Amino acid sequence: MRTGDEGEIRVEVDVEGIDRTLDHLKPRRIGVAAPDGLLSAAKGLYHHLKSRGYEVVLLLDPTYGICDLQDIAVEELGLDVAINLGHHARRSLAKRTILVNAEYIISPERLGKLARITAVQLRELGLRRTGVYTINNYRSSLRCFLRKLAAEGVSVVEYGPPSPISPIEGWQVIGCNFEHPWRVRDDVEGYVFLGGGSFHAIGIRLSTGRRTLVADPELLQVRDVEGEAVDIERRAMAAIYKARNAQRMGIVTGLKSGQRFLKLARALARSLEISGKDIMMIALTEISSARLNLLHDLEALIVLACPRAPFDVTDVHMPVLSYPQAVALMRVLRGEDVGRVFNIPVWAWIGYGRERS
Ligand code: SF4
Incomplete structure (x- = not known):
């Protein structure tokens, strides 16, 4: 992770919370899975669990999202439970996979600098009212980033409550679900995605049709994804x-x-x-x-x-x-107009076992 005058970015895992959950479940054999970017945190967790006397297996297959959980590996390897480190959903999507958030912890100085660059770029593009969204790994940084944006005079639309059937939080996007930014598209002139890469920001832009910037805390850069989208x-x-x-x-x-x-x-x-x-x-x-x-x-x-x-x-x-x-x-x-292609809130119905046959 990056370091500099603005402080380093580190990954934080709630190990005590995991221990409490496991003390309650009393498993003997545990699988640990994580997206590639969080593999060192997963290996750290592996060693921690092993030191507590569990039999642990690192599940090294890629896991890309909440559509990609480990119940089948648990069953086939005879494990009791798997911990999926790094993904988050509002409700449980699997019976034997526990989703555990991993947070990128970013200093207020770094987020303040990012907010200043973001505010300048929003002003240059004439985007006065914005929606700000992120992925679960930046959940705590989002609160600080929003305060810093407000201090820079950026007007941000509030998050409404998520619908009871939504798998994600009101401030959250995942690669195939933009229902929350989509819902406020008539109240904003553009969006900011807090996080790295262009993947999620392009999704917000295609789903809502509105200009979207990526505010990248690691590179300390703000990019417009219009051309890529x-x-x-x-x-x-x-x-x-x-x-x-x-x-x-x-x-x-x-x-x-x-x-x-x-x-x-x-x-x-x-x-x-x-x-x-x-x-x-x-x-x-x-x-x-x-x-x-x-x-x-x-x-x-x-x-x-x-x-x-x-x-x-x-x-x-x-x-x-x-x-x-x-x-x-x-x-x-059918001879009709091609219509809207990506300009819709949800691009896939995800969820463990939603469709079985
Ligand atoms: S974009 Fe959706 S379907 Fe694709 S990996 Fe992410 S959660 Fe799964």
């Missing part, structure tokens, strides 16, 4: 029109815990077959260009797993569509 939208649109002319298509359902949409895949296959397409049903755990390029004989793919996957697999020999693009494709095939 427009480019993704243009490529997504081109893929829809290319898929319209495809004859042999594949529909990929994910195999991760919250990405199994076989019923949805069947319904989509029926609709596409009515439109004259030949459909192959496919299931896959890790969606990668290398795996998708094995499907030489297909001319287009719809991926129902993570809706971000088609953004990442750029060197596949055929168009790869996400679920929102597939819905737009159906409209085009």
Whole structure:
């Protein structure tokens, strides 16, 4: 993590909270999983749990989100429970995976400097009223960042209460769910995403249609994602029109815990077959260009797993569509206008075991 005059950024895990939970559950065998960026924290937790007498297994497969939990690994390895470090949901999405937040702790000085740069950029773009959102790992930094923005004269829209069925908090976004920024889109002129990378900010921009900046506490930089978002939208649109002319298509359902949409895949296959397409049903755990390029004989793919996957697999020999693009494709095939593609609040229905058959 970065250090400097503004102080370092470190990761904090509530180890005492984990110990209390485990004292209550009394497991003997525990799995520990974490996204790649939090692997050192996961290894620290591994050693801590081992020193407390548990049998521990580090579950090293990638875990990308709350759709990707470890109940099956727990069952197959004969563990009692798994700890998924770094992801957070408002309610439990798995029976035997415990979500434990890992927080990036950032000094007020660093957040103050970031707020100053953000305020300047918002003024330059003429964005007076903004929505500010983040991921769970910046939850405590968000409070301080909002105070610093207010001190810089930035007007921020308040968070409403999350709907009872929402898996995420009112201030939170995840890669496929922008329901909270989307809800206030008519009250704001733009958004700020507190965090690293462009991934979530581009999602907010595409979902709401409003200008979005990334305020990156690690790089101490503020970036406008407009160019990247427009480019993704243009490529997504081109893929829809290319898929319209495809004859042999594949529909990929994910195999991760919250990405199994076989019923949805069947319904989509029926609709596409009515439109004259030949459909192959496919299931896959890790969606990668290398795996998708094995499907030489297909001319287009719809991926129902993570809706971000088609953004990442750029060197596949055929168009790869996400679920929102597939819905737009159906409209085009019926002779309707392509309509809104990503300008919707939720891009996938995630949740452990939401769809079982
Ligand atoms: S479906 Fe994709 S974007 Fe949504 S939580 Fe899972 S990994 Fe993240």
